[in-house]
Amino acid sequence: MSGWRGPARPLLLLLGTAAALFAASRALRRIDAVEVEGASMAPSLLPGDRLLVESWTYARRAPRAGEVVLVTDPRSPSRELIKRVAAVDGRHLDLRGDAPASSTDSRHFGRLPVAAVRWRVALRYWPPRRFGGLPAARPSEPLDLEPLGGEPACTAFEALIAGGEQG
Amino acid sequence: MLTLRTLLRPSRRVHAHCDIPCGVYDPEQARIEAESCLRIIEKYETSDDKVFRARCLHVKEERAELVKHHLDVLWHDYFKPEHLDKFPDLHETFWKATKQASKVKQTVDAGAARELLSMIDRIDEMWKATGGPEKTRVNGRPG
Numbered sequence: 001m002s003g004w005r006g007p008a009r010p011l012l013l014l015l016g017t018a019a020a021l022f023a024a025s026r027a028l029r030r031i032d033a034v035e036v037e038g039a040s041m042a043p044s045l046l047p048g049d050r051l052l053v054e055s056w057t058y059a060r061r062a063p064r065a066g067e068v069v070l071v072t073d074p075r076s077p078s079r080e081l082i083k084r085v086a087a088v089d090g091r092h093l094d095l096r097g098d099a100p101a102s103s104t105d106s107r108h109f110g111r112l113p114v115a116a117v118r119w120r121v122a123l124r125y126w127p128p129r130r131f132g133g134l135p136a137a138r139p140s141e142p143l144d145l146e147p148l149g150g151e152p153a154c155t156a157f158e159a160l161i162a163g164g165e166q167g
Numbered sequence: 168m169l170t171l172r173t174l175l176r177p178s179r180r181v182h183a184h185c186d187i188p189c190g191v192y193d194p195e196q197a198r199i200e201a202e203s204c205l206r207i208i209e210k211y212e213t214s215d216d217k218v219f220r221a222r223c224l225h226v227k228e229e230r231a232e233l234v235k236h237h238l239d240v241l242w243h244d245y246f247k248p249e250h251l252d253k254f255p256d257l258h259e260t261f262w263k264a265t266k267q268a269s270k271v272k273q274t275v276d277a278g279a280a281r282e283l284l285s286m287i288d289r290i291d292e293m294w295k296a297t298g299g300p301e302k303t304r305v306n307g308r309p310g
Contacts, residue, residue, distance in 0.1 A: 022174060033177045041183035050177055070181050082181040102185045107243040125175060 040097030050126035070119035192245040197237035205280035231272035
């Protein structure tokens with residue numbers, strides 16, 4: 001209990017408030033966490049990557065070229081796709097995977113109305129060694145990605161999430 | 168208890184989706200759907216059965232939509248920029264053919280459906296001239 005009275009108290013309060021705000025935002029569907037399946041966004045996103053997505057940006061403005069978005073699959077409405085906005089043409093979006101040779105996107109299902117997009121990808125939080133924002137455009141050269149399971153760079157964070165019930 | 172783990176648990180999976188890029192293309196796929204449209208229009212014209220005629224319209228619109236889909240796949244996925252050098256009218260041809268497919272979708276005009284068939288045949292010529300049968304069909308196109 002000494003932590004509550006000692007110098008760590010403001011820090012704990014801050015962390016608690018941040019966690020509560022985050023939980024509330026998720027409950028209100030302003031923020032959400034999703035997992036990537038499929039490889040059409042490689043090398044920017046790989047299967048198993050976990051992302052934070054947010055819905056306030058597109059409540060205010062239209063998506064812009066370069067942004068990575070979630071959109072309902074127009075050919076299979078129970079499924080949600082993740083693609084990059086290649087171009088915005090008036091009220092329509094042209095979507096592409098970052099790996100165009102192995103992506104099903106606007107070349108197949110056509111352009112989609114701006115209103116079809118609600119969620120913008122904010123950052124990747126998993127795996128921790130690739131934590132952070134995404135490149136603002138499709139990488140023109142394939143990145144020389146190290147194989148999965150390379151050296152751990154954030155073991156504490158990793159353990160905190162993967163390890164279970166310490167919190 | 169609220170943990171970081173529950174806080175960050177993904178709510179769902181999102182798909183960086185790819186249909187399997189099989190590399191098999193053939194204008195025949197579009198042609199068969201277009202032939203269906205023509206035959207359906209002919210049956211529509213000779214029938215007095217209201218229900219049958221309604222079904223004809225419904226199925227014809229589906230088939231015409233498939234024509235557009237198959238032509239789009241050929242246009243976007245099979246044909247490459249280098250093919251444009253050989254066929255400078257490639258975009259124009261596809262644009263007109265898909266527009267024609269829209270016309271077949273909207274009308275019961277047998278002439279429009281025949282015109283669509285000849286446009287697909289033109290695309291078939293370009294597909295053959297660019298090595299389509301050998302490159303995209305398994306063991307070449309069946310005779």
